[in-house]
Amino acid sequence: MGTIGDIRDILRGALASLGGFGGRMLARLVLMLVAGHLYGAASLGLLGQVAALTEILAAAATIGLKRALLDLLSAKDANTRTESIIKEALLSALLIALLASLALAILWPMLFPAHPMPGLLALAIPAIVIAEVGGAAIRFKRIIRWEVIARCVLEPWGFLLAALGFFAAGLDETGLITAYAFSAVMAAAGILSGLSRAYGLKKVVRAPLQMKALYQIPRHSLPAGITDMGIMMFRRMDILILSAVAGHDTTGIYYMAQQIVTIPHKIHQLFEPMTTPVIARLHHAFKPDTIAAKLSGLCRWTFTLQLALTVPFAVYGGQLMGLFGDQFTEGANVLAFLLMAELFDGSFALTETALLFARPGLPPRMVLVALILEVAAIAGLAYIWQAEGAAAGFMLAMMALAVMRLIMLKRHLGIKVLGRAFLPPLGIGITIGAILLSLTPIPLPDGLFGFVILIAVATFLLLIRFWGLTQTDRDLFRQLRAGSS
Numbered sequence: 001m002g003t004i005g006d007i008r009d010i011l012r013g014a015l016a017s018l019g020g021f022g023g024r025m026l027a028r029l030v031l032m033l034v035a036g037h038l039y040g041a042a043s044l045g046l047l048g049q050v051a052a053l054t055e056i057l058a059a060a061a062t063i064g065l066k067r068a069l070l071d072l073l074s075a076k077d078a079n080t081r082t083e084s085i086i087k088e089a090l091l092s093a094l095l096i097a098l099l100a101s102l103a104l105a106i107l108w109p110m111l112f113p114a115h116p117m118p119g120l121l122a123l124a125i126p127a128i129v130i131a132e133v134g135g136a137a138i139r140f141k142r143i144i145r146w147e148v149i150a151r152c153v154l155e156p157w158g159f160l161l162a163a164l165g166f167f168a169a170g171l172d173e174t175g176l177i178t179a180y181a182f183s184a185v186m187a188a189a190g191i192l193s194g195l196s197r198a199y200g201l202k203k204v205v206r207a208p209l210q211m212k213a214l215y216q217i218p219r220h221s222l223p224a225g226i227t228d229m230g231i232m233m234f235r236r237m238d239i240l241i242l243s244a245v246a247g248h249d250t251t252g253i254y255y256m257a258q259q260i261v262t263i264p265h266k267i268h269q270l271f272e273p274m275t276t277p278v279i280a281r282l283h284h285a286f287k288p289d290t291i292a293a294k295l296s297g298l299c300r301w302t303f304t305l306q307l308a309l310t311v312p313f314a315v316y317g318g319q320l321m322g323l324f325g326d327q328f329t330e331g332a333n334v335l336a337f338l339l340m341a342e343l344f345d346g347s348f349a350l351t352e353t354a355l356l357f358a359r360p361g362l363p364p365r366m367v368l369v370a371l372i373l374e375v376a377a378i379a380g381l382a383y384i385w386q387a388e389g390a391a392a393g394f395m396l397a398m399m400a401l402a403v404m405r406l407i408m409l410k411r412h413l414g415i416k417v418l419g420r421a422f423l424p425p426l427g428i429g430i431t432i433g434a435i436l437l438s439l440t441p442i443p444l445p446d447g448l449f450g451f452v453i454l455i456a457v458a459t460f461l462l463l464i465r466f467w468g469l470t471q472t473d474r475d476l477f478r479q480l481r482a483g484s485s
Contacts, residue, residue, distance in 0.1 A: 013188040025263060027156035031163060032259050036324030038167050039176055046115065048255030049243050052236035053111070054121070054180075056126035057104060059232035061097035064224025065089050065217070069136040070374030071357060072220065076278045083199055083207035085217075092214045097129040109313035113115045118174050120181040127181075127188035134191040138198045146194020154190040159183035193477075219355065223360035227352070228365030234374060234397065241378045242390040249327070254387040256328050257335040261342050264309040268302045268346040283357040291354055293414040297472070299417045303347035304425040304464055310339045311429050312456040315436040318450045341398040348402045351409050351417060359412050366408065370401040401474055423466040432460055433482055 035044050049114030069089050073082060101122050108117040135147045162182040195201060218225070239258075243251045275298060282291050313320060318332035318337075356363050374397035381389030409415045436456060444452070 005478070015040060015375045023417030024152040024156045024266075027160050028259060028262065029343070031156070031160045032324050034163055034167070035159065035176060036256065036328060036369070039163075039172065041256070041325070041327050042248040043173065043176055043252070044255050044443050045248035045251030045253075046112070047180060047242065048251055048258070048458065050112070050121070050177050051180055052239040054104065054124050055128065055231050056229065057100040057237055058097065058125045058132075059229040060225070061100045061125055062093055062228065063096065063218045064221040064223070064226070064228045065093055066132045066136050066224075066228060066354060067356060068224040069133060070280045071224075071283075072217070073137070074283075075141045081133045081207075082190040083204045084209065085213075086133075086199065087204050087209060088208045088213040089137075089217055090133050092217050093129045093133050094126055094211045095214070096218075097126040099122075103126045107301070114175055118178040118181060120178050120185070124181040124184040127184040130188040131184070134188075134195045138191070138194050141198050143194070143198055146197065150187045150194065152188030155183045155187035158186035181252065216336060219353055223364055224356055227356060227367055228366040230364060230371055234367060234371050234401070237371070237374060238390045238394045239376050242382050242387060245379075245382050250387050253321075253328055253331040254334055254390060256321065256324055257331045257338050257387075260313065260335060261338045264306045264313070264339065265342045267305045268349050269311075271298050271302065271350060272353075273431050275353065279353050280357060283354070288358075288413060288415075292413070295351055295354060295409075295415060296417050296419070297348050299348055300421055300425075301344070302350070303422060304468060305341050306346050307425055307429040308457050310343050310465075311433040312436060312453040315433060315440065316453060334387045334391045337388065337395045341391070341395035344395075344402040346400045348405050348417065351405045351415075354413060354415065355405070355408060358482045362408050362412065366401060366404045371399050371405065373397050373400050398484045421470050425464060428460055428463045428468060432456055483485055 035047070069086070072085055072089070101124075104125065105117060105122060131150060135150070138144075138146050154397075159179050159182070162179035163176055166178055171178060192201065195204065240252060242254055246279060275294070278294070279291055282294075314336040317335040318329050321331045321335060322329040352363055374393060377393030377396050378390045379393075381393045383389070385392070406417055409417060436452070439452075
């Protein structure tokens with residue numbers, strides 16, 4: 001499949017993800033309103049700690065198969081064993097997931113002595129593993145709709161409905177945590193349904209099993225596993241450190257800001273589902289120049305789209321946070337720091353896949369260095385400035401990781417991502433930010449700031465349409481339109 005075909009698949013995956021993105025964000029918005037106004041900041045802070053710990057353990061249990069499975073299935077000798085490889089990957093990851101769930105149950109009384117562990121939480125880690133590994137297997141066939149259904153419909157709306165139901169049932173202490181576990185189970189159920197449609201679940205279950213693969217697969221995917229676990233720790237350690245130096249209320253404000261930041265953060269994930277199998281195929285076909293061309297364009301597109309949201313969200317951060325309750329308005333600076341952190345990470349996150357396939361040992365080492373920096377920065381700054389300090393420390397660590405990715409990509413693969421093409425969107429973003437800041441002294445009626453944000457995003461994208469696209473972008477879009485007509 002040629003370059004246009006690859007880009008068409010990547011954009012098709014992005015558009016399919018975007019179709020579910022709106023529904024997911026709506027469900028998350030309503031959920032945060034429910035959590036902020038019904039459960040309060042303290043319960044939200046507890047949820048943040050439990051979710052962080054659960055997702056770190058789940059990332060360890062997944063052992064990098066979210067991406068490494070695509071590499072295994074892309075190998076030349078994998079065609080005759082596709083279902084067997086999927087079965088072996090799922091079993092090896094689930095065995096580790098069961099051990100991780102047992103560890104969580106043992107540690108729970110020491111970590112959260114004032115709160116009983118919900119029984120459903122024991123299923124959360126295996127469910128996350130099934131969703132990640134099964135989702136990777138489905139993406140190998142360049143099918144995205146089942147992951148959209150699981151991630152954008154079943155998971156967020158299941159979370160919301162369960163949170164409402166458990167609050168009505170009087171579970172005001174552990175209701176959010178139980179609803180979180182329920183949403184993970186719903187996502188796993190959706191992925192299993194997609195796996196059945198893509199491969200035939202009976203065919204996977206009955207596929208021959210090589211017992212030695214249960215340890216060979218984890219060994220093969222270990223570099224990706226260390227990287228993914230490190231990234232998950234990298235993205236969750238701030239909550240755990242902050243909770244150690246501040247109370248549940250402060251942690252809840254920080255967690256609320258994180259939920260708002262998921263909106264721009266999801267932009268690079270729109271491209272990721274189809275980008276990973278495309279890069280895996282190009283890597284095995286020894287086409288580094290094609291990989292370079294795709295990565296440089298995708299990173300710039302991601303940067304542009306994230307910047308469109310980052311600027312107005314940062315300017316009106318106090319009003320955005322205030323939507324979820326008066327106690328959250330003090331998190332405006334926290335939100336601004338986290339938005340900048342996500343801009344650095346999201347813009348260049350896709351480069352890591354190319355490094356992982358070409359130089360498997362590099363990404364784990366980079367993540368380890370960034371993780372050490374993050375722990376030191378957050379521990380020091382959070383002790384002084386609490387939530388704002390934790391957010392600033394997280395931003396510094398994200399900046400360091402982005403710089404390391406770009407340097408290693410240039411040094412080892414000869415791929416240069418940054419260039420003059422990044423300047424037009426940056427200049428447009430700075431201009432719009434300055435205009436919005438000059439308008440902030442003008443009092444706005446309640447809710448009107450949302451309209452201003454929409455106008456700012458639309459203006460940004462319109463200006464990009466005329467001054468932010470390269471000639472390569474225009475030629476590519478012209479070919480895509482010609483191919484679809």
